[in-house]
Amino acid sequence: MPRKLFFAFLLTVVLGLLSIGFGTWWWFLVVAAVIGFTIRARHPSLLFWTMLLAGAATYAIGGLWFSIGDGDLPSRIAQIFGLGSAAVLLLVTSIVGGLSAALFGALGAYLRVVIQGKPKKLSVETIA
Amino acid sequence: MSNNRPWLKLIVLAVLCTGWFFLMDRGITVGGSDTPPLGSFFNPFEGFYRNNSSDYWNKNLDLPGLRAPVDVYYDERLVPHIYATSDRDLYYTQGYIQAQHRLFQFDIVSRAAEGTLSELLGELTVDIDRERRRIGGGELAAKIDTLWQSNPSAFQAVLSYADGVNAYIDQLSPKDYPIEYKLLNAAPSKWSPRRTALVAVNMAYTLNYANSDIQSTNTRNLLGERSFEFLFPDRDPNEVPVIPPNSPFQSRDTALINASEKAKLGLSELLGSRSSSPKGLEGYKETPEGIGSNNWAIAGPFTSTGKPLLANDPHLGLTLPSIWFESELHAGGLAVHGVSLPGVPGITIGFNEASAWGVTNVGFDVLDWHEIEYTNPSNTRYRTANGRTAEVDYRIEKIKVRGMETISDTVVVTEFGPIVYTDPEDYRYGLAMDWLTLKRPSAEILETFLELNKSKDIRDFLGASYKMAWPAQNIIYANKKGSIALRVSGTIPRNLPDEGKFIKKVGEPEVIGYLDPTENPFAVNPRQSFLASTNQISTDDTYPYDYRGTFEHYRSRRINALIRGQRKSSIETMKQFQMDSYSVFAADLLPILLKDVKRDDLSLTARGQLDLLQEWNFRFEHDALAPVVFEEWAKALRALAWDEFEMTRQTGRLETPEDWRLVQLLKNDPLSPWFDIKKTDKRESASDIITAALITASEEVQDLVNEKEDYAWADYNNAGVQHYMRLPAFSRSNLPVSGRKGTLNAQNGNIGPSWRMVVDLSNKVGAEVVYPGGQSGHPGNPHYDDMVSDWVEGRYHHVELQASETIKDNKQFTHLTFTP
Numbered sequence: 001m002p003r004k005l006f007f008a009f010l011l012t013v014v015l016g017l018l019s020i021g022f023g024t025w026w027w028f029l030v031v032a033a034v035i036g037f038t039i040r041a042r043h044p045s046l047l048f049w050t051m052l053l054a055g056a057a058t059y060a061i062g063g064l065w066f067s068i069g070d071g072d073l074p075s076r077i078a079q080i081f082g083l084g085s086a087a088v089l090l091l092v093t094s095i096v097g098g099l100s101a102a103l104f105g106a107l108g109a110y111l112r113v114v115i116q117g118k119p120k121k122l123s124v125e126t127i128a
Numbered sequence: 129m130s131n132n133r134p135w136l137k138l139i140v141l142a143v144l145c146t147g148w149f150f151l152m153d154r155g156i157t158v159g160g161s162d163t164p165p166l167g168s169f170f171n172p173f174e175g176f177y178r179n180n181s182s183d184y185w186n187k188n189l190d191l192p193g194l195r196a197p198v199d200v201y202y203d204e205r206l207v208p209h210i211y212a213t214s215d216r217d218l219y220y221t222q223g224y225i226q227a228q229h230r231l232f233q234f235d236i237v238s239r240a241a242e243g244t245l246s247e248l249l250g251e252l253t254v255d256i257d258r259e260r261r262r263i264g265g266g267e268l269a270a271k272i273d274t275l276w277q278s279n280p281s282a283f284q285a286v287l288s289y290a291d292g293v294n295a296y297i298d299q300l301s302p303k304d305y306p307i308e309y310k311l312l313n314a315a316p317s318k319w320s321p322r323r324t325a326l327v328a329v330n331m332a333y334t335l336n337y338a339n340s341d342i343q344s345t346n347t348r349n350l351l352g353e354r355s356f357e358f359l360f361p362d363r364d365p366n367e368v369p370v371i372p373p374n375s376p377f378q379s380r381d382t383a384l385i386n387a388s389e390k391a392k393l394g395l396s397e398l399l400g401s402r403s404s405s406p407k408g409l410e411g412y413k414e415t416p417e418g419i420g421s422n423n424w425a426i427a428g429p430f431t432s433t434g435k436p437l438l439a440n441d442p443h444l445g446l447t448l449p450s451i452w453f454e455s456e457l458h459a460g461g462l463a464v465h466g467v468s469l470p471g472v473p474g475i476t477i478g479f480n481e482a483s484a485w486g487v488t489n490v491g492f493d494v495l496d497w498h499e500i501e502y503t504n505p506s507n508t509r510y511r512t513a514n515g516r517t518a519e520v521d522y523r524i525e526k527i528k529v530r531g532m533e534t535i536s537d538t539v540v541v542t543e544f545g546p547i548v549y550t551d552p553e554d555y556r557y558g559l560a561m562d563w564l565t566l567k568r569p570s571a572e573i574l575e576t577f578l579e580l581n582k583s584k585d586i587r588d589f590l591g592a593s594y595k596m597a598w599p600a601q602n603i604i605y606a607n608k609k610g611s612i613a614l615r616v617s618g619t620i621p622r623n624l625p626d627e628g629k630f631i632k633k634v635g636e637p638e639v640i641g642y643l644d645p646t647e648n649p650f651a652v653n654p655r656q657s658f659l660a661s662t663n664q665i666s667t668d669d670t671y672p673y674d675y676r677g678t679f680e681h682y683r684s685r686r687i688n689a690l691i692r693g694q695r696k697s698s699i700e701t702m703k704q705f706q707m708d709s710y711s712v713f714a715a716d717l718l719p720i721l722l723k724d725v726k727r728d729d730l731s732l733t734a735r736g737q738l739d740l741l742q743e744w745n746f747r748f749e750h751d752a753l754a755p756v757v758f759e760e761w762a763k764a765l766r767a768l769a770w771d772e773f774e775m776t777r778q779t780g781r782l783e784t785p786e787d788w789r790l791v792q793l794l795k796n797d798p799l800s801p802w803f804d805i806k807k808t809d810k811r812e813s814a815s816d817i818i819t820a821a822l823i824t825a826s827e828e829v830q831d832l833v834n835e836k837e838d839y840a841w842a843d844y845n846n847a848g849v850q851h852y853m854r855l856p857a858f859s860r861s862n863l864p865v866s867g868r869k870g871t872l873n874a875q876n877g878n879i880g881p882s883w884r885m886v887v888d889l890s891n892k893v894g895a896e897v898v899y900p901g902g903q904s905g906h907p908g909n910p911h912y913d914d915m916v917s918d919w920v921e922g923r924y925h926h927v928e929l930q931a932s933e934t935i936k937d938n939k940q941f942t943h944l945t946f947t948p
Contacts, residue, residue, distance in 0.1 A: 020171050020172065020173045024168065025152065025167035025168045025175075026167060028171070029149065059170065059171075059172060062171070062172025062177065063172045063177050065177075066172055066173075066178055066180045067177065067180060070910045071181070071182050071909055071910060073179055073180040073907055076857040076858060077857070079856070081163075092170070093177075096166060100167075103141065103144055104145055106141055107138070107141045107142060110134055110138040110141055114134050114135045
């Protein structure tokens with residue numbers, strides 16, 4: 001993974017956790033869009049997949065954080081939604097987080113491309 | 129899509145992102161149900177994951193509404209022991225803590241009484257709301273609230289309590305809402321004394337709404353007076369009344385007694401005789417079966433401790449979270465432990481350093497139906513009780529329904545009460561409800577229990593009990609000094625015999641008013657050295673006044689026999705009594721069935737099942753098949769014996785005779801014409817229908833066994849504890865509970881012993897307790913249902929009042945200090 005994408009991954013997870021931890025759910029969309037915009041990825045499609053993973057990781061970390069302990073609410077919620085188990089529910093949660101980050105990250109990236117044009121390789125390295 | 133057209137991709141992404149945002153913001157419909165907004169719901173820090181927290185209760189210790197610091201010690205079951213310096217701070221903290229654990233329950237219960245469930249739950253609950261609005265639960269609560277305001281001690285308690293609840297609500301942000309609100313995408317609303325009154329109204333609806341006037345009227349119209357009297361006698365000769373026979377009773381109202389004597393000579397035949405049969409009543413619901421309770425107290429000479437023992441297990445709808453919340457309260461000399469209804473301050477059932485008390489429902493019929501006689505074609509005028517005509521009043525009820533337009537319901541109000549039911553095929557037919565709870569709103573119900581919390585002796589008990597001006601409850605009492613007492617506590621209407629048994633019509637004889645509280649049945653330290661109530665009839669026929677109601681017949685006989693059979697009862701035997709699954713009904717009926725069944729007419733399967741019953745011990749044990757065979761046999765037998773009672777559009781809803789009457793007829797009159805099956809030419813006897821019933825039952829049971837090889841009573845009874853929103857994921861079902869309706873451990877589906885308590889009034893007062901649930905109302909918390917297994921298996925938890933000096937050194941408790 002190029003350094004810039006790795007950086008985007010880390011930034012999304014850290015800022016994502018902070019945003020959903022202290023703000024409301026859509027702050028994460030804003031964070032993803034802002035990261036997508038500022039990172040100036042040469043290949044926005046790669047950024048999409050990176051953000052998908054980062055968003056999924058963010059929600060999975062959050063979900064796991066609250067699943068630690070002796071409560072069994074995730075299993076009960078999984079039953080309500082017909083998802084079978086808490087693990088499947090965590091997977092669905094991760095998909096929600098992943099798609100949120102990916103779509104808005106890509107939106108930010110393409111917005112940057114439309115505004116400033118596609119970055120050249122040299123300029124990418126300079127920024128990185 | 130071309131690489132040189134990034135703006136096109138941007139547009140596509142913008143559209144996708146907009147769609148995603150709206151999807152996440154609004155939720156989707158899955159299988160006809162709306163999901164909560166997915167964005168916040170799946171956000172781990174905001175949605176359901178956050179509710180998996182097990183220590184939500186020790187986060188915020190700042191309570192600016194307090195006047196002094198309050199110490200709270202939680203035990204290992206999450207029972208709070210609250211130590212305050214004033215009553216005000218005590219009830220404030222109690223409100224705050226109960227809201228922390230049970231906020232959604234507060235909301236649901238008060239909404240149920242008020243008729244505003246649909247605002248939260250949607251169209252599923254519109255019928256419930258419409259009925260409760262017609263009854264006027266909200267108006268009644270408002271009247272009680274007004275009455276409280278003129279009663280300083282009660283009002284201070286409910287107001288402080290409401291302030292505490294609201295202090296908790298004010299601290300909540302949406303991410304802290306209970307999971308049910310997140311699922312419903314709703315928010316909690318502020319608490320008030322009026323909403324506490326609604327919780328009381330809801331309990332009155334549960335306990336005192338039972339009546340069979342409509343069914344009795346239809347049945348008498350179908351069968352005629354003589355047959356009705358034959359099949360529905362007032363008293364079961366075998367039953368044991370609450371107040372020991374031959375107890376002295378106060379009787380001051382000689383005029384009423386004389387009127388009753390006259391009525392017994394024939395006047396009663398006029399009652400209800402002109403009422404027509406209601407055919408189809410819009411929105412009518414049968415009173416739920418199986419609500420009941422046990423309480424008993426045994427005096428020192430017959431207990432292993434030499435001091436009184438007191439037991440109570442109220443049988444109510446079993447819910448998760450439980451209808452009870454356990455607490456210990458200390459303030460200014462008050463020290464009390466027990467359970468209360470979430471939403472109500474104080475302790476409802478429990479014990480203090482000197483006394484213990486418990487409650488069962490009396491079961492008097494305090495609800496009458498009046499058939500309205502309209503005097504003009506447009507139904508705007510009707511005949512009043514004194515024969516004049518009057519205009520009806522109208523009350524417009526607007527029922528807000530989540531996701532739908534508001535529904536308006538016009539309630540017609542008469543001097544008899546609101547018209548609750550109408551016949552959709554006959555616009556001239558309406559039944560007005562005359563319910564004691566509505567007619568005589570009382571604020572003293574709370575004061576009764578707050579005074580019991582502080583009671584030290586019989587005088588305190590009677591003082592508290594006399595304040596109870598509410599449909600009656602059997603309040604049992606015992607104290608360290610060695611006294612036991614039981615009083616039918618509450619308002620008892622003055623009645624002629626059979627008055628109000630049928631739908632009333634204008635012009636019928638009736639008596640207005642209530643008995644003086646000194647005339648209520650009660651017993652203190654009886655010669656038999658114990659007192660027991662199990663919703664059976666209150667008195668023997670030496671009681672001078674007439675009353676009617678729905679009474680239990682078998683548990684009273686069982687508990688009386690068990691107590692009399694013990695030389696010295698101990699806490700352990702009391703617990704065994706509460707868990708007792710022996711059926712007196714089965715012990716009465718089965719020997720008759722076994723004697724009269726024609727074995728030669730039975731199939732091999734039926735004979736096998738018959739053999740099973742011959743070995744049976746009359747106990748409804750959860751892992752036994754014999755109780756299933758018996759239950760099916762009894763069910764089939766009832767259907768054949770009472771085949772004349774088939775409900776049709778012509779007959780309307782009918783009442784069938786009680787089981788004890790069936791047993792009596794089978795035993796004493798096996799050739800009774802009632803045993804003839806109408807649709808056959810043959811004249812059947814008891815023996816014929818007993819045999820036919822077993823053949824039917826054996827086939828039913830065989831089908832059940834074919835589906836599940838180890839099918840047993842637990843499968844048949846399907847005992848469970850249900851979440852308020854009926855969500856299986858938040859409920860417990862198929863619990864292996866022994867017992868049935870009519871056994872002391874009266875488990876009937878989702879109805880059963882909601883709180884088991886045995887109090888030992890020795891020098892150090894203590895109790896054994898358990899209830900089917902857990903202290904926390906949050907399904908993500910381990911204390912949500914941690915006592916269900918204990919309750920199923922009869923494991924109790926020992927509790928004692930803890931002095932503040934000793935509890936602070938006890939490492940088993942978690943200490944919190946709430947500060948202003």
